[in-house]
């Protein structure tokens with residue numbers, strides 16, 4: 660039986676725009692188990708980062724409602740002083756852009772030493788230095804003694820992201836959140852960084868939330884996948900089920916829009932449009948219905964819920980039972996009705 664590490668219950672993260680609050684994460688419920696890698700996917704603007712920042716308590720102006728239970732402590736309703744003791748120790752985060760995550764005026768060694776010292780004042784300076792060298796070696800940095808003395812601008816983007824990862828794992832986090840950790844890097848470095856996160860998963864035995872746009876990465880690394888659209892989870896399942904039997908129209912659209920070597924390119928089905936802006940998000944009915952206007956309105960639920968269609972596989976709204984792509988000619992898909 661998997662052990663729950665993080666349990667998010669009815670999380671609502673809202674930003675104030677003009678005079679009103681608008682929810683970027685809307686009534687979201689999710690668990691992450693120990694030693695599990697949960698991938699969160701979805702288009703830009705669907706609320707992935709808002710969710711990650713809520714877990715880490717990094718929103719300064721957002722209104723947070725609901726519960727974020729980490730080992731049964733509620734991060735959403737915790738004083739900052741207590742949260743600070745968890746962040747950088749039991750909770751680690753790898754940010755999108757390593758340059759903004761590092762202090763440009765401090766050498767790398769001191770930045771990592773500071774994190775170690777903050778959470779363990781008993782380490783002597785030489786013990787801290789040894790540990791930093793150890794961490795830099797672990798994240799694959801060649802000549803760690805030299806890098807210890809260098810400033811962030813002296814390193815390449817890939818090396819900087821390795822440093823950020825070393826900082827995130829310095830105190831052995833139990834939950835690690837990686838928010839598009841390779842966005843700022845070129846393709847070859849991207850795969851090295853992802854390999855590193857994969858290795859670390861075995862090594863540090865943490866629960867990991869990986870936010871990414873890259874479905875290839877998800878297929879290779881994730882244990883479970885949550886698909887987000889307009890602030891909500893529309894489908895969640897173990898990685899095998901999600902890729903072999905995607906049900907929600909949005910999930911099917913995401914998977915169908917990725918070409919693969921054996922696929923006939925004329926059969927790429929793409930759903931047009933984008934995630935609406937926060938102020939224009941439909942708050943009632945199926946939020947995806949405006950993207951699939953050819954599906955009869957009666958196919959949607961009034962208040963779409965997540966339904967468990969097989970053990971651990973949840974899909975929002977009943978519209979998936981009646982969904983087909985408009986440019987599909989096969990009758991098989993047109994009759995895609997799941998009882």
Ligand SMILES: Nc1ncnc2c1ncn2[C@@H]1O[C@H](COP(=O)(O)OP(=O)(O)OP(=O)(O)O)[C@@H](O)[C@H]1O
Pocket residue numbers: 674675676683701702703704705706707708709710935936937
């Ligand atoms: N501080 C903020 N104030 C107002 N609106 C915000 C704020 N931060 C995010 N938003 C809005 O909330 C919605 C969700 O944004 P979020 O950054 O979480 O999306 P995302 O899925 O992480 O996108 P990306 O993949 O581009 O990082 C978007 O409409 C965004 O414009």
